[in-house]
Amino acid sequence: MIVEDELSIQKIYKILLTSSGFDIIGMAKNGEEAVNMYKSFLKKPDIIIMDHRMPVKDGIEATKEIQQIDKHAKIIFASADITTEKLAMSLGALSFKIKPFDNERLINNIKEKLGIEPFSKKVKNLI
Amino acid sequence: MNINLEEKRFQKYLDFAGVLIVVIEADQRVSFINKKGCELLGYNKEDVIGKNWFDNFIPETMKNKVKSVFDELMAGKIEPIEFFENPIITKKGKERIIEWHNTILKDEQGKIYATLSSGLDITERKKAEEKIKHLNLVLRAIRNVNQLITTEKSCEKLLQGICDNLTETRGYFNAWVALLDNSHNVIMTAESGLGEDFLPIVETLKKGEFTKCGQTALTQSEVLIIEEPRLTCLDCSLSKKYEGRAAMVVRLERGEKIFGWLSLSIPRNVVKDEDEQKLFKEVANDIAFALYSIELEEEREKVEKALKERMKELEAFYELSKIVEEPNIKEEILIQKIINMIPKSMQYPEITCARIKLKGQEFRTENFEETKWVLKSDIKILGELEGTFEIYYLKEKPEIDEGPFMKEEKALIDALTERLGRIIQRMEVEQKLKESEEKYRVAYNRAEFYKDIFTHDINNILQNMKSSMELLSTFKNMLEKSDEVNELTNIIEEQIVRGSKLAWNIRKLSQIEETESSLEPVEIFQVLKEAINFIQKSYHNKEIDIQIDSQIKQGFVQANELLLDLFENILFNAVKHNENPKIEISVKISKVDKDRKKYVKFEFLDNGIGVPDALKKHLFKDILSIKRKTKGMGLGLLLVSKILSIYEGQISVEDKIKGDPSKGSNFIILLSEVI
Structure with missing residues (x-):
């Protein structure tokens, strides 16, 4: 699942992740949409890529609410706001990617967190 | 012979008597006087015998009265008074007070022919009595003065009270006092028994011209005695008040300090009395002590008052410092x-x-x-x-x-x-x-x-x-x-x-x-078209349709060169937040009146992702009140907001289709119209 307010970055994530073998089951433009979307999923995503600075509800608040729904939710932060890293990690984020980051590092990080060998062809549900 | 012998013997006896014995015949002549009588009068017996007693030995002032009493006695009209006092006058002219014991002498027919009087010289006793009487008056005055000294706190009232007391008891005929300051200027006077006669003295004292008695008294600590002011103080206007009286003057002093002087008019017969002088000196010392006490009290009050004022001052400054210390x-x-x-x-x-x-x-x-x-x-x-x-x-x-x-x-x-x-x-x-x-x-x-x-x-x-x-x-x-x-x-x-x-x-x-911006009328269509061109050139690979729907053909607003940035940023946002393959933007232009002002209204309607309701509330909040790091206004809208604050314009955002933010937004801008 992708939570990102920038349309262009949403598009890039979509191209990057699908070409890396992941399925994207949901795209949210802000934290509030993300929480509502997460609630609506019957099958929860394996990983959530979460931006922080978004309108209506930010990534930290959305994380807290998602964790209340599912304390095992796996969230990777991808944000240009470096000052939020500590807080995000303390809330249980798997990792914090500071924009601008390499595509490969994001993909490897997702695989690592999902227990998939790097460059493996095994497909996992993303978000 | 025997008779003569008996007479001589009788006369000898009478000469031995310690009292004056005199026989005055009906014709007022002295027929007998003993040795003591001659001694008192200062005459020889021969000088007295045969002389008219009343004309020669009774003071002029008493003569007629005593004569008339004697005549009535001789006429048997009155009984002789066993004891009475009247003065005699000596050869030296001095008066002596005699206490008389009289009897009448009758002949064989019972006719009164003379008086036999024995007289005791009581002059000294009388003087002592008078002195005691006077001293009693003085003591009464002093007692009153002392009471006054212990109770009176006002210098003026004290001095007046003292003068009044010294004269009211009749111990003294008049009393006056002059009070000096440290520079020996007369600062206060008081008197009793002088009345208006004292006024000229006050005037001269105020001029710094002291009376001779005052000047002298100030130079000595002992009492100054003036026995005959009438004769010796000729240049003093008060001297006429001293007929038959003496004066005592003393400086009022305590330690080194001289407060002034006190003058009293006193019966001449007691002026030289040492007891009188001692009492006067004591009164002067008591007065000086009272003045000293009043001065001390005044000084204490002055210090206390100054202290109170100082306290008030300190309290005022303390309060001031408390006020100043109050935060903010x-x-x-x-x-x-x-x-x-x-x-x-x-x-x-x-x-x-x-x-x-x-x-x-x-x-x-x-x-x-x-x-x-x-x-x-x-x-x-x-x-x-x-x-x-x-x-x-x-x-x-x-x-x-x-x-x-x-x-x-x-x-x-x-x-x-x-x-x-x-x-x-x-x-x-x-x-x-x-x-x-x-x-x-x-x-x-x-x-x-x-x-x-x-x-x-x-x-x-x-x-x-x-x-x-x-x-x-x-x-x-x-x-x-x-x-x-x-x-x-x-x-x-x-x-x-x-x-x-x-x-x-x-x-x-x-x-x-x-920099400070100055505003001027700016034609809106030209600037808007320039902004549209910029957007379309910038996103040449995007299909962007921007339409202008205006109710006016030409319009001027109060603006400057920043108007282009304003339009560009609004359009830029409409493009940026749009996922559609064809981006549609419509710019509606109209004229509106709001709050009695005329505006040109711009509505930028797009088919973008829209603005969620929660974001609409704080999208244009001021830069300082906005919570940092919460995404709301980007730099583009921030610039728009700033430009509008310069233009005194307004901005708001609504849904393009009311109640459905996902169908796009409508950014509404009001700019002051220039007519």
């Missing part, structure tokens, strides 16, 4: 508090009011009323006259140093005014410093805010470009990825536009903060 106290409140504390620092708090005039403002006590009893002090700040501090009494009070105000009160108001000037000066400097600090804090926060948005946005731009480039590199020989390649290429181009716009906006924001 405003200048107006500080001044009002100072005004309110003033009355209790004055000698008549209940009738005191005050006013401070400072830089065109007035601060008053609640009971303020302008009267003629005022104390003023100028308030100076940095040497410039900035106002006045005035204290008024609402009722007339006795004159002291500065009208009804004490010199200590003047000193207090001057000191308070001086402090007030310095406090205000300091507060103004602090205020300027605070304003400066606030200005820099705002500037710093603004810079941090811009930096934060810029960093965030630039990193997102870089993320877009970096990821796109990496993916393009991966897809470069993959024909099946041609759609993704196109999309990624478009993203890169958009990010270049976005980056340059970001840099441009930052520059514009800085420009707005640093």
Whole structure:
């Protein structure tokens, strides 16, 4: 699942992740949409890529609410706001990617967190 | 012969008697006088025998009265009084008081032919009696004086009371006193028994011309005795009041201090009496002691009063320091508090009011009323006259140093005014410093805010470009990825536009903060078209349809060159937040009246992702009130907001289709119309 307010970055994530073998089951433009979307999923995503600075509800608040729904939710932060890293990690984020980051590092990080060998062809549900 | 012998023997006996014995015949002549009688009179017997007793040996003033009593006695009209007193006059002219014991002598027929009188010289006894009587009067006067000394606290009343007491008891005929200051100027006089006769003396004393008796008394500690002022004090206007009287004058002294002198008119017969003089000296010492005590008391009261004033002053300054220490106290409140504390620092708090005039403002006590009893002090700040501090009494009070105000009160108001000037000066400097600090804090926060948005946005731009480039590199020989390649290429181009716009906006924001903008009428269509061209050129690979739907053909608004940035940023946002393959923007232009002002209204309607309701509320909040790091207004809308604040324009956002934000938004801008 992708939570990102920038349309262009949403598009890039979509191209990057699908070409890396992941399925994207949901795209949210802000934290509030993300929480509502997460609630609506019957099958929860394996990983959530979460931006922080978004309108209506930010990534930290959305994380807290998602964790209340599912304390095992796996969230990777991808944000240009470096000052939020500590807080995000303390809330249980798997990792914090500071924009601008390499595509490969994001993909490897997702695989690592999902227990998939790097460059493996095994497909996992993303978000 | 025998008879003569008997007579001689009888005469001898009479000569031995210790009393005067005289026989006065009916014709008033002396037929017998004994030796003691001759001694008293100072005559030989031969000089007395045969002489008219009354004409020669009775004082002129008594002669007729005594003669008439004698005649009536001889005529048998009255019985002889066994004892009576009357004076005789001696050869030297001195009077002697004789206590007489009389009997009448009759012949064989029972006819009265003479009186036989024995007389005892009681002159000295009489004098002693008179002295005792006088001293008793004096003692009574002294007792009264002493009572007065212990109770009276007023110098004036004390001296008058002393003079009155010394004369009322009839111990002295008159009494007067002159009081001197340390420079030996007469500062006070009092008298009793002299009345208007004393006035010329007061005048001369005031001129510094002391009476001769006063001058002499001041040079000696013992009592000055003037037996015959009538004869010796010819240049003194009071001398005529001393007929048959003497004067005693003594300086009033205690230790080294000489307070003045006291003068008394006294019966001449007691003036030389040592007891009299001692008593007089004692009275003078008691008076001096009383004056000394009053002086001490006055000095103590003066010190106490000064201390009280000092206490008031200290209390005022203590209170002032407490007021000044109050955190963040405003200048107006500080001044009002100072005004309110003033009355209790004055000698008549209940009738005191005050006013401070400072830089065109007035601060008053609640009971303020302008009267003629005022104390003023100028308030100076940095040497410039900035106002006045005035204290008024609402009722007339006795004159002291500065009208009804004490010199200590003047000193207090001057000191308070001086402090007030310095406090205000300091507060103004602090205020300027605070304003400066606030200005820099705002500037710093603004810079941090811009930096934060810029960093965030630039990193997102870089993320877009970096990821796109990496993916393009991966897809470069993959024909099946041609759609993704196109999309990624478009993203890169958009990010270049976005980056340059970001840099441009930052520059514009800085420009707005640093320079003052002047406004002028600007034609709207030309600027709007220029903005539309820019957007379409910037996003040449996007299908963008921008339509102008105007109710007016031409319009001028109060603006400047920033109007282009305003339109560009609104349009830029409409494009940026739009996922549709065809971006549709409609710009509606109309004229509206709002709050009695005429505006040109611009409505930018798009088919973008819309603005969620929660975001609409704080989208255009001021830069300082916005919560940092919560995404709301980007730099583009921030610039729009800033430009509109310069133009005194307005901005709001609504849904393009009311109640459905996802169908796009409507940014509404009002700009003042120039007619």
